[in-house]
Amino acid sequence: MNDNRREFIRKTGLGVLAGLGAATGIFSKSSFETAEAQTTHGASTSGKRWGMVIDTRKCREGCTKCIDACHEVHNVPDFGNAKDEIKWIWKSPYENVFPGESKQFVSEETREKSYLALCNHCDNPPCVRACPTRATFKRSWDGIVAMDYHRCIGCRFCMAACPYGSRSFNWRDPREAIEKRDQAYPTRERGVVEKCNFCSERLAQNLNPACVETCPEGALTFGDLNDPESEVRMLLEKNHTLQRKSELGTRPSVFYII
Amino acid sequence: MRRVMKIRERILIFCGLALFLFVVSYAFLQEGKAKKIPTPVAESASEQCVESREYMRANHMLLLDDWRHGAVREGERIHVTPDGRKFEKNLSTCFQCHGSRGFCVRCHTYASAKPNCFSCHHEM
Numbered sequence: 413m414n415d416n417r418r419e420f421i422r423k424t425g426l427g428v429l430a431g432l433g434a435a436t437g438i439f440s441k442s443s444f445e446t447a448e449a450q451t452t453h454g455a456s457t458s459g460k461r462w463g464m465v466i467d468t469r470k471c472r473e474g475c476t477k478c479i480d481a482c483h484e485v486h487n488v489p490d491f492g493n494a495k496d497e498i499k500w501i502w503k504s505p506y507e508n509v510f511p512g513e514s515k516q517f518v519s520e521e522t523r524e525k526s527y528l529a530l531c532n533h534c535d536n537p538p539c540v541r542a543c544p545t546r547a548t549f550k551r552s553w554d555g556i557v558a559m560d561y562h563r564c565i566g567c568r569f570c571m572a573a574c575p576y577g578s579r580s581f582n583w584r585d586p587r588e589a590i591e592k593r594d595q596a597y598p599t600r601e602r603g604v605v606e607k608c609n610f611c612s613e614r615l616a617q618n619l620n621p622a623c624v625e626t627c628p629e630g631a632l633t634f635g636d637l638n639d640p641e642s643e644v645r646m647l648l649e650k651n652h653t654l655q656r657k658s659e660l661g662t663r664p665s666v667f668y669i670i
Numbered sequence: 671m672r673r674v675m676k677i678r679e680r681i682l683i684f685c686g687l688a689l690f691l692f693v694v695s696y697a698f699l700q701e702g703k704a705k706k707i708p709t710p711v712a713e714s715a716s717e718q719c720v721e722s723r724e725y726m727r728a729n730h731m732l733l734l735d736d737w738r739h740g741a742v743r744e745g746e747r748i749h750v751t752p753d754g755r756k757f758e759k760n761l762s763t764c765f766q767c768h769g770s771r772g773f774c775v776r777c778h779t780y781a782s783a784k785p786n787c788f789s790c791h792h793e794m
Binding site: 549 | 742
């Protein structure tokens with residue numbers, strides 16, 4: 413082996429080491445970020461942040477009015493089977509909605525009831541970090557986690573990232589299973605992911621979300637979480653509330669009064 | 671000794687030649703007869719389009735892209751023209767004046783452009 417080659421190998425080795433060093437610097441930074449995300453520290457407090465309080469005491473068992481209204485105005489298909497199911501808002505048993513909450517001696521009423529679930533429009537949304545095309549993003553001006561269907565490539569990383577199962581994939585052409593097409597809102601197509609949009613199209617017209625407006629019991633309250641005078645903040649002030657899987661640090665914008 | 675071509679052979683050759691010339695010149699004969707670009711008129715012909723006609727003909731896809739980006743990603747749903755008219759940034763706006771999707775489709779068929787918007791946007 414001649415000296416030149418030995419020199420070359422030595423320098424390459426040094427280069428690789430330097431590269432590794434730089435990489436640890438980068439990676440340790442990102443693991444620091446996740447550590448920070450696990451606390452509620454860092455929640456955005458300026459600007460608008462739309463949120464919802466669900467009073468489960470008022471929610472009637474067996475009533476699906478909010479679900480029907482939402483799915484109707486947004487042209488959400490109903491294939492009638494779990495495999496192809498598309499859902500923006502739905503009801504689930506206690507242990508599915510609040511798996512982290514205490515399981516011993518929960519009152520029968522609490523256990524037997526089903527609870528409303530929808531996209532939490534997290535302040536720290538894991539789906540947004542997973543999306544490679546930025547098709548899903550958090551709106552800087554009001555905190556809504558939005559979908560840009562025009563960009564969705566159907567990779568479903570967001571579905572894997574969402575801890576709440578709030579996202580559905582269109583395995584089939586949704587148009588086949590829409591009973592009554594609402595002309596005001598576009599449909600989606602096979603190969604895109606979809607979810608609740610907090611009725612951003614209605615908010616643009618100063619209307620409350622369809623589910624909130626429809627509930628005959630007034631169990632749903634919608635408003636700006638960053639406005640201390642808002643109705644949602646009043647409710648949060650007066651009641652003990654839960655966020656789903658708050659231990660994950662996603663900072664959901666949907667709160668539950670149990 | 672010279673071989674004399676039979677009359678039948680000559681006729682065949684001339685027919686073939688004539689056919690060949692006809693085929694070659696066919697494209698040129700058609701010149702000036704090409705289908706005109708469809709120029710559908712808007713329903714409310716008195717009004718102007720969102721931008722000038724020339725601009726719209728060439729750039730309506732850019733305008734729509736801009737609208738889409740604005741409405742979906744920036745939360746800006748209103749388009750204001752230089753002369754102060756306001757339009758909502760969605761595809762239904764186009765059909766307030768242009769009546770139906772046929773307006774778009776006729777031209778796109780001619781131009782062989784295939785926008786996929788209408789698979790989801792079912793307005794009109």
